[in-house]
Amino acid sequence: MRAIWMFLAAIATPLVAPAGAFAEEKETNLTDTTAAAPVADKRPHEMTLHGKTLSDPYHWLKDESYPVIDDKDVLDYVKAENAYFDAAMKPHAELVETLFQEMKGRIKEADSSVPQKDGDWVYWVEYEEGAEYKKWYRKPVAGGEPVLILDEVAMAAGKDYFRLAELSISPNGKLMAYSFDDNGSERFEVHIRNLESGEMLPDVIPGTLSSLIWTAGNDALLYGLANENWRTDNVRLHKLGTPITQDKLLYKEPDIGFGVGIGKTAADNYIVIATGDNETSEVYLLPADNPEAPMQLVSARKKGREYSVDERDGTLYIHTNDEHPNFRVATASIKAPGEWKTLIPGSDHSYITGLSVFRDYFVIEAREEGLDQVDVRKYDAPLTPGRIKFPEATYVAGLGDNPEYHQDKLRLDYESMVTPDTVYDFNIATGELETLKVQEIPSGYDATQYVTERVNLPSRDGKTMIPASLVYKKGTKLDGSAPMHLYAYGSYGYRVPPGFSTTRLSLVDRGMVYAIAHVRGGDDMGRAWYLAGKTTERKNTFNDFIDVAKGLIAKKYTSAGKISVEGRSAGGQVMGVIYNEAPELWGAVLAGVPFVDVINTMVDETLPLTPGEWPEWGNPITDKAAFDYMLSYSPYDNVTAKAYPPMLVSAGLNDPRVTYWEPAKWVAKLRATRTNDATLLLRTNMGAGHAGKSGRWGALREDAEEFAFVLTQLGVEK
DSSP states (O other): OOOOOBOOOOOSSOOOOOTTTEEEEEOTTSSSTTOEEEEEOOOOOEEEETTEEEEOTTGGGSOTTTTSOOOHHHHHHHHHHHHHHHHHHGGGHHHHHHHHHHHHHTSOSSEEOOOEEETTEEEEEEEOTTOSSOEEEEEETTOOOOEEEEEHHHHHTTOSOOEEEEEEEOTTSSEEEEEEESSSSOOEEEEEEETTTOOEEEEEEEEEOSOOEEOTTSSEEEEOBBOTTSOBOEEEEEETTSOGGGOEEEEEOOOTTOEEEEEEOTTSSEEEEEEEOSSOEEEEEEETTOTTSOOEEEEOOOTTOOEEEEEETTEEEEEEOSSOTTOEEEEEETTSTTOOEEEEOOOSSOEEEEEEEOSSEEEEEEEETTEEEEEEEESSSTTSEEEOOOSSSSOEEEEOOOOOSSOSEEEEEEEOSSSOOEEEEEETTTOOEEEEEEOOOTTOOOGGGEEEEEEEEEOTTSSOEEEEEEEEETTOOOSSOSOEEEEOOOOTTOOOOOOOOSTTHHHHTTTOEEEEEOOBTBOTTOHHHHHTTSGGGTHHHHHHHHHHHHHHHHTTSOOTTOEEEEEETHHHHHHHHHHHHOGGGEEEEEEESOOOOHHHHHTOTTSSSHHHHHHHHOOTTTOHHHHHHHHHHOTGGGOOSSOOOOEEEEEETTOSSSOTHHHHHHHHHHHHHOSSOOOEEEEEETTOBTTBSOSHHHHHHHHHHHHHHHHHHHTOOO
């Protein structure tokens, strides 16, 4: 049995600040002209590094007791910003409600996932009518009544935030371990339930940050604790019924930049302990039936080499970039795990993104020219069944929930920018696709009324073409008059898939063109595409985004000043840079939990993610060139006296990934420096983290607020 499902998916009146914390300044373009924008106090603070002294007058917004946030000045300022946000959005409450009801009307309230067999049971999840959260069910394969095994609705009752992180069933199907977070800090607490009796075991493990992996004997659990810097550098063994103080430390990672993960091989024979950063990995194996045995190293870490491992009948299957940036597949004997032989070589044309091992076949997931490919290969006939054919020319496809080692049918997920999410079963014997479920849109949806395109646009280097995926309503005039919403991420090799979204229809149905810029820094066009947007090549990401916008303007999809743009987290950094560099192009900006205070974050190795981020961005502490390069684009450090377009910034007070003070400092500096009075809003979730509000309706209302901001700033007809 494989480990199953992991889900990682206001102040009404202004406050008066204490003297010296912040003042108030009128912004005259708001509908509510009585509202005043908080202006943060400037307090001297300097940092000198590599002979350069940086002034940071808003450093005080970082609560020095973090992750505890109890500084009154800080909290009063953040609350005042929230009050200002509320006042600014109050005149648009009707539009927000209209958008929210539209979005909600496209979601089937009473819904369930497609059931999937795992061992002696069939599992699925359900949403009840009106519910924010899921309920988890199972029933015997042999027949019987459904059994509720986990009720998120009850667990989230009375809480402002709730997130289920991990749910793992023991191999014999009798026990369930799960972990959750109820404040957005991503520090999870583990509980265990006896599924036969319904009783909760006394075993409770707080402070975890990992998968939960059962041993073969059903009597012990492997997990990892978050250390004081919110990093997982360890693997521990908990034997049921024993105090957690007696849990055995199986592995401790010495490199502060590496994080540790836990998994299981497909046949459940081995527990996998994987450690690494953004560019280097190392894997150990433990017998699943004897986790206290000596660990077996597959191959020692080599800087820049990534690999992952699975096992079948004593043979290891290895997915690695050691010989080609687009990865290859190799094999090795479990007796000589470091001796790798190529099974599928790396290719300039095909980027191998994943490898999954099953009893009778293995699956290669790849991307060619930005298009997903799924290849099924039998061990005794490696060219069959072969590549799965999908019904559209442009789509997003990949493996779905496939928990068993032996499966005659392969579960797949499929969608496109005009096709709702579809669940298929692929029959290995016949090669046929069986449609199990198509996302239902209760308010109605006609795919024939929408057009999707993929266009390639020239970058400023004169050599590289940057793809963009577009969707718009049929009949939209492409003469430059249409407004556009342009989205990007562009980091860590993550591709923004050109898939389906019911939420974006609220923009598209109002005549907007929705576009995704597939900028370098993601791996849309292969591994080299990612490498061309990291560390000293990072500016390619920002330049690509601006060049895509200019290219779309040149092709008359939109015009300068009619483009709203959006990015979150590292994508929020993109928003910060393009906000500084090309403000004349944007009509509105959405910057979600934006990583904008680059220098101050990357020199603070006590922050949760910083050491592990150095391979992605560079280490400005030890490398002057990296420091100078980061400083040249860091959004916070490059705010200047100019006219900036309207912007809505969001943050989470408990966010451990992009700390709340980054967006708070950025907004404070912009208010004090800019030369115009365009709407500038900061919305901080006081009881949530990086992902914003939990629950499907809470998150949807935030989307409605953001889209209302975009529509009103662009002057799009409501």
